[in-house]
Amino acid sequence: MARRKTITREHILNATHEVVATEGFSGFTARNIASKMKSSTQPIYLEFKNMEELREAFFEEVEDYLRNEVFNKEVSGDPIIDLTLNYVEFARKEKMLFRALFVEDHAGGQLLNEFGLKMFIEKAKDSELYQGVSDEELNTAFLGNWITATGLASLATSERIHPTTEEMVSILNIVNKSIKRNPTFTITM
Template sequence: MARRKTITREHILNAAHEVVSTEGFSGFTARNIASKMKSSTQPIYLEFKNMDELREAFFEEVETYLRDDIFSKSISGDPIIDLTLNYVDFAKKEKMLFRALFVEDHADGKLLNEFGFQMFLAKAKGIEEYEGMSDEAIHTAFLANWITATGLASLATSERMNATNEEMIQIVKLVNKSLKRNPDFTITM
């Protein structure tokens, strides 16, 4: 009779999440993930072809977590401002995971950039000020908000600044007001 599988895909992904949340991507190795599960690396390679496939599954889980649990919270009533507030809150609560995902240089950084842009687009739909904007203007609005959010989040995680939600709302409003006054301004990355 075959032995029953005791370490599941979910166990492996949870261990990967724990490793990245404590060590960053430098710790994203089969050995470290197996160590978190108190097992050999064999269950990882039984479930995933290789570490690239595990990394891909991990990022799918992260995107679902960010979309459903982090960025879905309504705080101010303005979905774009809420993205910033939720991003900063995530950075404060999960400092190492935030740094691993959004600060460290890693192969999936561009995927996270695209994920952030798609989140912004989804939130901007139905907001009057974004209707009729060119693709370039919407992309600039995203980048301006993302740069602002990342700055606030980085300052919050390093405890160099502890802005209140009201202060952050005013900062984001100021950035967006400036964009409206300067419609020809563009940011490219």
């Protein structure tokens, strides 16, 4: 009689999430993930052909989590401002995971850049401020918002600043109006 599979893809992805959320990507090894599951590395390699495939599956899970549980909360009523406020709140609540995903240099960095841009464009379509602007202007607006959001998130997670929601909304309104008035600056990702 064949042995029943006890460690599933979901178990492996949950363990991966726990490892990255506590150790960052420096802990992203088969041995660390297996240790979190109290198993050998064999179940990982039975489910995924290599660690790169596991990393890709992990990023798919992260994107779903961010899209459905983090970035969809309505806070201020402005979808662009809400996206930033939710990003900062995520950074405050899950400091190590935030750093691992958005600060550390890792193979998924470009994927998260693209994901962030896609989320911003989706939200911009629902924002009065960005109605009728070109794709180039949207890219510029994304970069300005992302730089501001990452600065706020990084400073808040390191507890160097303690902005209220109202203070962040005020900052973001100033940034967005400034970008809208001068949409020609460019920064490459």
